[in-house]
Amino acid sequence: MSEVKGRFILMMDAMVSEAVQRGARAAMKIPITDIQPDRWYNMQDTMLAYEQAIVDGIGGPIGLKMAGTRILPTVKKQTNELDALNSPRQLFEVFNAIYQANHRGPDAGHIKALELTDGSAVLEDTTPHLSEFILGANEGVVKIFPHYFLTSSQILEQSGAKRVYKLTWVATHFDFMVL
Secondary structure (H helix, E strand, O other): OOEEEHHHHHHHHHHOOHHHHHHHHHHOOOOHHHOOOOOEEEOOOOHHHHHHHHHHHHOHHHHHHHHHHOHHHHHHHHOOOOOOOOOHHHHHHHHHHHHHHHEEOOOOOOEEEEEEOOOEEEEEEOOOOOHHHHHHHHHHHHHOOOOEEEEEEEEEEEEOOEEEEEEEEEEOOOOOOOO
16 A cells, blocks of 8 residues: 655645645545645545546546646745755656655655656656656656756656656756857
8 A cells, every 4th residue: 555645635735726626625535624744645545536536527637747747846836855956857866755755655656767868857657646647747847947948748658557758858048148
């Protein structure tokens, strides 16, 4: 059984519209008002129920991906955990550690960097999260850095409990010489 930290559930809840909240909260087996940020909760009863409710009745796969894109920007806004990082590559290097700080258990899985460059990442995902949510979270990594622009994201492989994603980005800050 995998577990998720309450703060992760509460962040997800805060990022979506009231209509999404109503449907997703109804799908959870624990009322959102009982979720405590530092406690651990059964992932199936909370987070995965929330994700599936978004897909089934509210936003479909695109809505779930959009929710995923908001996770890292929300972490950046609410904490100082990411302040020392200056690029998507640096964040992807520690992304699994951030995931592990909010998920635990024998089937919690991982989000591991297989290949990293200054402009791309290939990531292996064995988490129980839905693939659209993790793809969105990966896109959110690039979006929190104002001088980088996401050029592509895709699922390269999806088999059983393993997915492989590829993202590419470019630096958009330029130094112009004035003559």
